[in-house]
Amino acid sequence: MKLHHLHLRGIGPFGGDVDIDFTALGASGMFLLEGPTGSGKSTILDAIVFALYGNVAGSSASGERIRSQFASPTTASVIDLAFETGSGIYRVRREPEYARAKKRGSGTTKQQAKALLWRIGSPELLPVVIAEMAEGASGATNEGTAAAGAAEPIATRLDEVGREIQQAVGLTREQFTQTVLLPQNEFARFLRAGSGERQQVLQRVFGTEVFQDVEKQLEEMRKQARREVEAARGTLNRSLARLVEARVIEGEDLATLEGHADALRLEDLDEAAGQHHASAAEASERAAQDREAATASEAAAQAQAEEATATLRRIDRRRELDTLRARLDAGSREIGAARRQLARDEAARPVADLLRRRDEAATRSHSLENALTERTTETRRDHPEIADLLGTEDAPGALAAASDEATGAAGSLEDLLTLEGALGARSEELASRERRITEAAQALARLDEQIDTRPGAKQELTASRDDARTRAAALADARLAERAAEQRLQAARKVEAQQSALETARTTETQTLTAAQLAAETESDLRRRRFAGIAAELAHDLPAGDPCPVCGSTDHPHRATATKDAVDAEQVEAAEKDRKTAESAHSDAAQKRALHESELQTLREQAGDLEVPAATTAVEEARTATRSAAEAQDEVQRLEQAIARHDEDTAALTERRAADALALERERTTAKEASAALDTDRARVAEARGESASIAERRQHHVTRARAATALREALRSATDQAARASELAEETEQARRRADAQLRESTAHGQDGSVTGAVGGDSVAVGTAADAAGPDGDLEGLATDVAVRESVLPDERRRALSRTLEQRAIEESRLADGLAEEGIADAEESDEARESAEAAARAAREQLTAAQQSAREAATLAARASAVAERVGQARTALQGAMREVRGVSERAGVVVRVADLATANSADGRRVPLSTYVLMRRFEDVVAAANARLARFSGTDLELLRDSGARGARKTGLDLLVLDRRTDQARVPETLSGGETFFVSLALALGLADIVTGEAGGVRMETLFIDEGFGSLDPETLEAVVSEIGHLAQHGRTIGIVSHVGDLKSQVSEQIHVRRGSDGRSHATVTA
Known part of the structure; x- marks a missing residue:
């Protein structure tokens, strides 16, 4: 990945804005981030990691330090980074969580962290986005940036931003800090990692995760292949079991099949299965032929049995019909009497209904005449002028006119009745209104007193606010003093730890110096002793006859001999090597001691030469001053809000006083108008009621007269109408009786009560003659009197019973005629001997049929069973053949998969298993x-x-x-x-x-930018120069190395630099030289 631009605001020691153009800094392939210890160099690296991953670089560092202590409680901290990866150019902006000052009231509230991620469309748009970042534009919306569409928002939530960035960068935070950005105390993490x-x-x-995915996929494919092989063998065994079960294979044949299946001798298994299939098919064919023969025998027996049964049935049917005809002949007289009774009932029933209605109408007319007499007497008692109207020529019209006149008089008093009823409530309302007017006047006076006290209370609040404002003015200075005191306390604590480390370094230096001196003395002593014994060493190596290297003689009578403490060259060389090692260790210890002394001096300066107790006291005093000023600031806000509320309440009271005064005046005017209207309405009511006690009593008199006239008119109309209706019904009833009597006598004279004669094959049946209908004397009584009509009407149950009897008689006559018309019935011999002979023949035929059916069923069962066995065997063999094909295919495929998977997952029997x-x-x-x-x-x-x-x-x-x-x-x-x-x-x-x-x-992940944040101070000048030179060679490949260090020699070797300095107010500032 490659960094382009970084913008900071309120981050770490940087209280203001910081902009760093990494593109310009990387022009030479290397730049230096330099500044004193504690100035904020590592904070810039933390900001880069925080922008990408939402946390700082060091694994032991706290993410809470990312927000600057110099940032205002109302201002968010911002990290804005533009960077590029293989998947595109991005801009990410994060705002860390912080305690924000409340918008209302005092105190703070937690402001949640925010994150936004954009994708920049092309490199040409990058300058537009960087310009926006440098201006500090928030762009904190999910609708786009202020750069007019230069970047497309792709994530707006913390989790979405983190997921998108990790996918784009290709590294986690821990991996990023091991390969791209190497923070303090973690530089050697990748070297020492497990x-x-x-x-x-x-x-x-x-980007080698794909190979792990391949391993996992191959492992799963191997498991799946083995599962498929096992499944195929399971299918083969189940298919074989179906074949064995279908054909009921046992003994040696079963063992042969199972042996072929276990050893996967599939050709032998298929051949044996075919033999069993052919055997089952032959047995099925033989059973089918036996079934067809048995079925033909059953059909012949069935036809013989049906013919014998039909002959017996015809004889029984003829004997049954003869019995029915005899029974019909015996009941002919009773049927005739029933027909006569139903004929009289049918003629008399309509007349009887008219008789009932005529008598009811006469009774009703008499009752209404009596009611009219009673109503007239009652009306004459209360309203004689209304009763006298009955004697007029048009009594109904006169009564209607009287009712209308009384109703109109009552209606004219309706409005005055309502007005009279409301007079009492209006009087009470007027008295209540006058009481409210008095109470409102008193409340207005109290409100005036309350308004008069408001100015004094405001003066007290204003004085308190001005006093708190004076005390709160020192808050900014107090906070700066508190931060400075805290920094001095931190430095003082580090001084103690650094002193301990310095003492250890000094002890190590002394120890290594002593060891180096001892090694030098040991080397010197060994060299001296070797020089002292050099003659013996030379004599020992001098061959006989060679000249002596000391005296030149070839005769060596007295060779020098080595003493007990003689030393050889190897011992001297070993001592020399030990001395160099000891001196190197002493040099390293001296460098560490010097580094600790330098850091201790810096920390003492930062602590202001204060020790921890004094620095702690100073912090507590500064915090007390800050809390006091902060409390005063909160008090200022509270009092300003109180003054604003006081002014709002005063304005509200004044407005309320004006509104109440206006409402009181309106109420007084309304009360005066209501009193005048009440007096006027009282006078109207008194005039309208006249001599009555009230309007209601006057109106009720008129209502009673109207009701009396209406009731008398209705009674007169009902009595007149009912008398006319009774006369009409009497005439209608007499005419109907004469018609019914004439019709009944006429039907009797013509013999229409009915006779039925049926002839079948020369036999005749006569039912219901005219003589039967007339009775024994041949005479029929008429319907000339009311008594005759009522006596001729049958009860409902009797009439229904006679009707059912005649219906049943007609059904039986029809059944007799239909039965004698059936084929073969008329010719059937009905004698007992003929029936016994036919019954014996039918019984013998049924026995033969039963035997044939039993044989046919047994043959069908055997044929079905053999066919089912053959079908199941065929299906089982087909399934077995499919299973064998599956076993062959799966085994071939699985072999290849397993071999490849074993090789890729280190499970093969050969090789290194990697x-x-x-x-x-x-x-x-x-x-x-x-x-x-x-x-x-x-x-x-x-x-x-x-x-x-x-x-x-x-x-x-x-x-x-x-x-x-x-x-x-x-x-x-x-x-x-x-x-x-x-x-x-x-x-x-x-x-x-x-x-x-x-x-x-x-x-792979392209690492075009690399940061190094420690270690250069441990190098000697020569090594430092070589390292810097080697880093400089990286620019040839388009990469950029950022060196983070306070080593002074680097400033002269690296031209592009970021300078970080801490000001007198404790804030850090960054400038770029590029």
């Missing part, structure tokens, strides 16, 4: 180590080389462990044994090597 942690980093930066993903990372890591060694070889003064450790330092072999080969001793060391300076430049070489390989890889 193989598992290193594997996760390499997987992300090289998973595919690990193998890929091992090859990439070898490239990283080679690139790192190329960098490491250019750092002067180093004899170190990185080695990939293919052994196992843990329980799991990944091939990603590291060793450091020290060529001075030809021994491999673990990274944890490196000194501070060695750790720095080895870690740097590894980081640069990783950047080299990743940048050259297609599909």
Whole structure:
């Protein structure tokens, strides 16, 4: 990834705005972020990580420090970063959580963190977005930026922004701080990381997750292949079981089939199954032929049995019909009497109904005449003038006119009745209104008194506010003083820790100095002793006859001999090496001691030469002053709000007083008008009621007269109408009786009461003659009298019973005629002998049919069973053949899948058993180590080389462990044994090597920007120059390295710089030289 621009506001020690153009800084491929200790250099790196991941860089640092203590409680802190990855150009803006001053009232409330992410459409639009960032525009909407569509918003929630950025960058925060941005105290983390942690980093930066996905997919495919093989064999076994069950295979045949299936001898299994199928088909064919023969025998017996049964049935039917005819002949007289009774009932029933209605009408007419007489007597008692109207020529019209006149008089009093009823309530309302007027006048006077006291209360509030404002004016100075005191306390605490570290460093320096001196003395003594014994050493190596290197003689009678404390060259060389090692250790210790002394001096200056107790007291005093000023500021806000509310209440009271006075005047005017109207209405009511006690009593008199006239008119009309109706019904009844009597006599004279004669095959049946209908004497009584009519009407139950009897008689006559007309019935012999012969023949035929049916059923059952067996065997064999094809196909496919999966997941029997993903990372890591060694070889003064450790330092072999080969001793060391300076430049070489390989890889994470935030102070000048020179070579490949350090020598070697300085007010400022 590559950084383009960073904008900060209210972050860490930077109270104001900071803008950093990384594009300009990276012109030479390297820039320096420099400044004194504690000025805020690491804060810039924290801001970059916070913009990307919502947290700071160091794993042990707190994210709460990201918000500046100098930021106003009403202003949000902002981090705005433009960056580029392989997936596009982005802008991310974050506002960390902070305690915001409440908009209303005093105190603070938590303002939640915010995040926005945009995608910039093209590199040409980047300057527009950067200009907006430099201006500090918020762009904090989800509708776009202020840059007129230069960037498209793609995420507005914290979780969405985090997810999108991690996908775009390709690294987690922990991996980002191991490969791109190396913060303080974590520079060597990737070097010293375990193989598992290193594997996760390499997987992300090289994008090799696809190989793990391939491993997982192959593993799942292997499992699926094995499951498919097992499933196919299970299907084969189940299909074989179906065949065995269908054909009932047992013994040796069953063992043969199972043996073929277990050994997967599929051809033999198919051949044996075919033999069993053919056997079942032959048995089914034989059973089908037996069933057809039995069915033909059953059909012949069935036809013979049906013929014998039909003959017996015809004989029984003829005997049944003869019995029915005899019974009909015996009941003919009773049927005739029933017909006569129903004929009289039918003629008399309409006349009887008219008789009932005529008698009821006469009774009703008499009752209404009596009611008219009673109503006339009652009306004459109360209103004689109304009763006298009955004697007039048009009595109904006269009564209607009297009713209308009384009703009109009552209606004319309706309004005055309502007016009279409301007089009492209006009098009470007027008295209540006058009481309210008195109370309102008293309340208005009290309101005037309350308004008069308002100015004095406001003067007291104003004086209190001015006093609190004076005390709150010192808040800003108090906060600055508190922050300065807290910083001095932090520095004082660090002084104590630094003093302890300095004492340890001094002790180490003394110890290493003593060891170096002792090693030098040991070397000097060994050299002296070797020089003293050099003659013996020369004599020992001098061959006989060679000239002596001292005297030149070839005769050596007295060779020098070595003493007990003689020393050889190897001992001297070992002592020399020990002395150099001790001096190197002393040099390192001296450098660390000097560094601790420098840091201690800086901390003492920051602490103002205060110790922890004094600094703690100063912090407490400053905090007390800040709280007092803050409380005064809150009091100012509270009092200002109280004054505003006081003014609002005073204005409201004044407005209320004016409104109440106007309402009181209106109420007085309304009361005066209501009193005058009440007097007028009282006079109207008195005039209208006249001699009556009230309007209601006067109106009720008229209503009673109208009701009396109406009731008398209705009684007269009802009596007159009912008399006319009774006369009409009497005449109608007499005419109906004469018609019914004549009709009944006429039907009797013509014999129409009915006779039925049926003839079948020469036999005749006569039912209901005219003589039967007339009775024994041949005479029929008429309907000339009311008594005759009523006696001729039958009760309902009797009439229904006679009707059912005649209906049943007609049904039986029809049944007799239909039965004698049936085929063969008339010719059937009805004698007992003929019936016995027919019954015996039918019984014999049924027995033969039963035997034939039993044989047919048994044959059908055997045929169905054999057919079912053959069908099931055929289906089972088909399923078995399908299962065998499936076993062959699945086995072939599974073999390939399992072999490939075993190889990729390190489960194969041959090879090194290295998973595919690990193998890929091992090859990439070898490239990283080679690139790192190329960098490491250019750092002067180093004899170190990185080695990939293919052994196992843990329980799991990944091939990603590291060793450091020290060529001075030809021994491999673990990274944890490196000194501070060695750790720095080895870690740097590894980081640069990783950047080299990743940048050259297609599909990996492009690391075009790298930050280093520690370690340069541990290098000697020569090594520092070599390291800086090597970093400078990266610019040739388009990468940029940011060095974060306070080492002074770097300023002359790096031209592009970010200068961070802390001002006298404690705020930090950043300037860019590019």
